[in-house]
Amino acid sequence: MRVAVADVGTNSSHLLIAEAMTAGEAGGYRVLDALKDRTRLGECLDSAGNVTPEGEDRLASALTRFRALAASAGVPEVHVSATSALREAPNGAAVAARMLSRTGVYPAIISGEREGELTYLGAAHAVELAPDNVLLDLGGGSLEFVRGDPAGARDVLSLPLGAIRMTRAHLPTDPAGRRELAALRAAVHAALAPHAARFRVRAGTRVVLSSGTAEAAAVAILARRGEQAQSVNGAGFSLAELGDLLEHVRGLRLAARARVPGLERRADTVVAGLATLHAALETLGAQDVTVSEGALREGMLIEELTRLQAYQSSISARQRSVLGTAERFGANLSHARQVAALARALLAALQAAGEPLGPDGEARSLLTAAGALHEVGQIVAQSAHHKHSAYLIRHAGLRGFTPREIEWIALLARYHRKSAPRPTHPDFAALSGPEQALLTRLVAVLRVADGLDRSHAGGVKVKALERRGGAWHLTVSGATPLDLEGARDKADIWTRAFGPLTLRTLT
Incomplete structure (x- = not known):
């Protein structure tokens, strides 16, 4: 039993092809292939927030490649979830419908809450969870907060605090000025403050970060410690280490940031991403975090395989x-x-x-x-x-x-x-x-x-x-x-x- 899933974000789109493992292991899978396409839909929005023709072409190209790769693996269809970029675009639903006619693939637009639930499911299969957990998932357009236990998500919040969005709104100069960075942090605090009690860190709470920015931060922090790792899944770092990394890269120009280990591919948005995460973690009272490489598409994959396995067994x-x-x-x-x-x-x-x-x-x-x-x-x-x-x-x-x-x-x-x-x-x-x-x-x-x-x-x-x-x-x-x-x-x-x-x- 093979499944192909993909997520379409503000910055990039990812495909994952996997097959179920033993029938007795619900949701267990082995990855067969993966593909990332830097669609950068966040760059392709007009003044009203609509996806431009260039953005549609980029998305169509990615979905066509995804479908071809899935077909070569014997999977007849790709299940696609579209997040912030299409969710917030006034023409998002029309774009999704045109993608079906152009590529044979339909990117279903999901809510921020649904995105958080699936991301939590992906993280739960990637790292060991505690009885109480708070997950932060930073994308290009939004930041999801999820509180849950090992059985699943219990409370989900989506806020428009993504790395690309915050870069454009608050960091127009390179390198970022202290005043601009302070304004960004204040915006995060203000947006999260009405909801902070729901996601406040308690004694025994495990805080999990799931995003490309979090993984990049983990690689950079490990390098600053003099450590190397093939994978950062399960790696941990402190709020203080994140703050030190932020202060280091804040003063660097783009070319210099791109030479920092882990930051090579997101040097243009990483300052805003790190600052947003740091401010959010600070607001919630987190001191230490664990990084999960399991995210939205892994959650989609687990959910679909579990459904199919349950169907077969019943x-x-x-x-x-x-x-x-x-x-x-x-x-x-x-x-x-x-x-x-x-x-x-x-x-x-x-x-x-x-x-x-x-x-x-x-x-x-x-x-x-x-x-x-x-x-x-x-x-x-x-x-x-x-x-x-x-x-x-x-x-x-x-x-x-x-x-x-x-x-x-x-x-x-x-x-x-x-x-x-x-x-x-x-x-x-x-x-x-x-x-x-x-x-x-x-x-x-x-x-x-x-x-x-x-x-x-x-x-x-x-x-x-x-x-x-x-x-x-x-x-x-x-x-x-x-x-x-x-x-x-x-x-x-x-x-x-x-x-x-x-x-x-x-x-």
Whole structure:
């Protein structure tokens, strides 16, 4: 089982390709490949904060490279999370949608809180945590604070204090002047002060830093001690050492800073980054910190692998045959799992509302299989892949299903996109009238489920489905604008089978 994830930040974009280790180790993985692209989106914003055409080109180039490298490793799709740069750009959602059409990869824009949760998960798998932990993750545009325990994040805060942002706002000259640096520190103190009590360091609290700036600081501080290390994961340093490093590099010009060990690639923003971290740590009362090389993309990777491993371990024997078939035909297992889960959730809500959807358990099993296999036809061709999927399902040798059930799975996959079932279609016409009505209703469920993961971000959850009068109202969480658009576009058969469908998303 292999997964590819990437994060798009203000300064750079990173790809990570890994495969699961032993089935018994949830989230355990081995890195196969990694790639960093210095997209520098923070440089490509106009006066209104919109991403410029140059920024879009840089991002498209990075995502195209990421997809090609993942494909060469046998991974059909890259899961991408976009952070501060796209999150805050007024045209961020439009840029993300254009990336899908240009590159086939959709950078799902995540909140600062979600970013903090995933970063904490990545750090938790990289360093030993204490019963109480405070994580600081400094990016180019934002600084996340997370308080948590070994089980996970408990409180998350995102503030616009990233290294690139603070450099532009407070350090216009090189080298930085003391007055400008003092203003930067004051800005950090002022922004954090209303929230400081939530993240104040207590007796026994472990403070963890996760960012390129933190890793660079660790390398520089170790060098100042006369130490060298292949990795800085787990390395520690004191607030005083960080302050000494800041004072040393503050007075250096750019070329000289670039010669300091560890600072070579971020010499232009490192003064603001170090000053921001120092001021934040000081405000929270931290004296010593531990550096984690596990960050956002590692958290994304662990979460996705854990989901897939849990899915594999929970399905029935015949659904394992479905999963094996999906893997054999190179299907996107993450998308398949998500569509199947959404279809089951919608089905359960409809049944709870009294909608007739066939014998208990049968519809659930058929939708689960069809959700997993609906795109296997892409191994033949993208064009008309729904028809190719139907053909492959009929001839794949699925175990544990009757010939009738296999035919229904094939038909569900056949109609998950494009035209609705029609009496002029021979395979559909071969069904009885009641069977045609039931299949159409199941197709309606599958199409909406597929639309709800149009972004392939895998974040949507069904929260409620209510019938009011003759219409249905679906509430979901975690949906991107593309997911909502996809569900609305694919609700045509739902409207015919059940009645009009409206959607709303929880923030």
